[in-house]
Amino acid sequence: MSLKFEIIKKDNRTFARYSVLQTKTSIVELPNFMPVATTGTIKSLTTLDLMEMGAQIIVCNTYHLHLRPGEDLIESMGGLHKFINFNGSILTDSGGFQVFSLSKFRKVKEYGFIFRSHIDGSIVELTPKKVIDIQMKLNSDIMMVLDYPTKYPSSYEENLLSVNLTTKWAIESKRYYEEVKPKGALFGIIQGGFYKNLREKSFNEILGLNFDGYAIGGLALGEPREERDWVVREFVPKLPENKVRYLMGIGKPDEILEYISLGVDLFDCVIPTRNSRRGTVFTSEGILRIENAKYKNDERPLDVNCDCKVCKNYSRAYIRYLFSINEVSAGILASYHSVYFFIKFLEQIRKAIREGYFYEFKEDYLRRFKNT
Ligand SMILES: [Zn+2]
Structure with a gap:
């Protein structure tokens, strides 16, 4: 260990x-x-x-x-x-978990799993050892x-x-x-x-x-x-x-x-990346669906409280436009922001615990955070 x-x-x-x-x-x-x-x-x-x-x-x-x-x-x-x-x-x-979610053919044995690879169909065994x-x-x-x-x-x-x-x-x-x-x-x-x-x-x-x-x-x-x-x-x-x-x-x-x-x-x-690739990003104020028409001319960044390189450099209007033309960069920019958001969110939580104001932080955040 x-x-x-x-x-x-x-x-x-x-x-x-x-x-x-x-x-x-x-x-x-x-x-x-x-x-x-x-x-x-x-x-x-x-x-x-x-x-x-x-x-x-x-x-x-x-x-x-x-x-x-x-x-x-x-x-x-x-x-x-x-x-x-x-x-x-x-x-x-x-x-x-992946044996269960990805493989169409699988058997559970006392000693482990036997399944068919979802990639090439070959038979694979997974045992504890x-x-x-x-x-x-x-x-x-x-x-x-x-x-x-x-x-x-x-x-x-x-x-x-x-x-x-x-x-x-x-x-x-x-x-x-x-x-x-x-x-x-x-x-x-x-x-x-x-x-x-x-x-x-x-x-x-x-x-x-x-x-x-x-x-x-x-x-x-x-x-x-x-x-x-x-x-x-x-x-x-x-x-x-x-x-x-x-x-x-x-x-x-x-x-x-x-x-x-x-x-x-x-x-x-997986939600920071999975949701972002579909145009739903996490922000300090809740969830933002960038494809919404109201962001068409919005010059603000994805998250006004975020200092990631995407928020420092790109507008909602531009990222929305990239989604509208199905550009790969749309998902890249949105994912970068959302993963950064999660990492910084946990940093803020750790600071709040260390400095003794976690409870207040949590209550305040939950009051402000909109999930839909
Ligand atoms: Zn950001």
């Missing part, structure tokens, strides 16, 4: 905490938001953009990188950081165990199977991890869908294995916000205080604020 985690400041009125994580590669301040570079690149941006914005940690995906270009190639190129040219930390997701081997070759700073995600909604039986296999694979992963002693850290994943006793079962079983950090999986799959809030409220504050808490696949700025107030440290989400 190569991970040092230190809580520097706890908020008085919420469970929020400001902490510092030292991975084998770099220092990561928490809470933090990981831009999603699934295939080794963040869509429509470069790793140079990410470093320029101050991204401290990103998430890449084991499933995708295993299928293309393959972990052996990446290892021969000096590992993932060097291959993609990113000097911060890299967390790699295990790929269980193999997933660790791949992540070691990638030179990941934080590796995730193979888990069995479910869809929303899904039956009690399916979630029970998910919890049982996720625990079985977590045990195998931990045993193998201790045997091979990689330099990267290993996080466990809690499943259980929206069934209280299954979440509790998974929580207890995964926590019993003493991972370097804990993720709550199986959220942001289309469930109502109340159900998601319930899982976070119920389980995040009970996680061990001295370990990193990662909420997978989340979220929007208002959710990030709420969940940090419940003690979450780490987030990842």
Whole structure:
């Protein structure tokens, strides 16, 4: 294990905490938001953009990188950081979720997944050990165990199977991890869908294995916000205080604020880039749909409170025009601003926790922030 985690400041009125994580590669301040570079690149941006914005940690995906270009190639190129040219930390997701979301043919076995590659149709197996081997070759700073995600909604039986296999694979992963002693850290994943006793079962079983950090999986799959809030409220504050808490696949700025107030440290989400490519950008005042006719002659930047290079140099009118003629640069400019917005948003949150005004910051932000 190569991970040092230190809580520097706890908020008085919420469970929020400001902490510092030292991975084998770099220092990561928490809470933090990981831009999603699934295939080794963040869509429509470069790793140079990410470093320029101050991204401290990103998430890449084991499933995708295993299928293309393959972990052996990446290892021969000096590992993932060097291959993609990113000097911060890299967390790699295990790929269980992608097996479910991308592969039309898949079988769940006691020992792992068998599926058909969505790229060339070849048969691929992912087992707990193999997933660790791949992540070691990638030179990941934080590796995730193979888990069995479910869809929303899904039956009690399916979630029970998910919890049982996720625990079985977590045990195998931990045993193998201790045997091979990689330099990267290993996080466990809690499943259980929206069934209280299954979440509790998974929580207890995964926590019993003493991972370097804990993720709550199986959220942001289309469930109502109340159900998601319930899982976070119920389980995040009970996680061990001295370990990193990662909420997978989340979220929007208002959710990030709420969940940090419940003690979450780490987030990842595709919405800054996915929504931006479709013309919906995040701003300090809420969501802005740039294709709206009212921006046709608007000389203001996307976000009047943003100091990113897009906001310093381009008007809403120009970016709207680029979208209207389907120029690639439209998505690039919008994505740059939105990812920058998320990175700076988390910087502001960390400052607020450190300086003792997080609660006021949150209340004020939620009052101003419009989600639609
Ligand atoms: Zn901006």
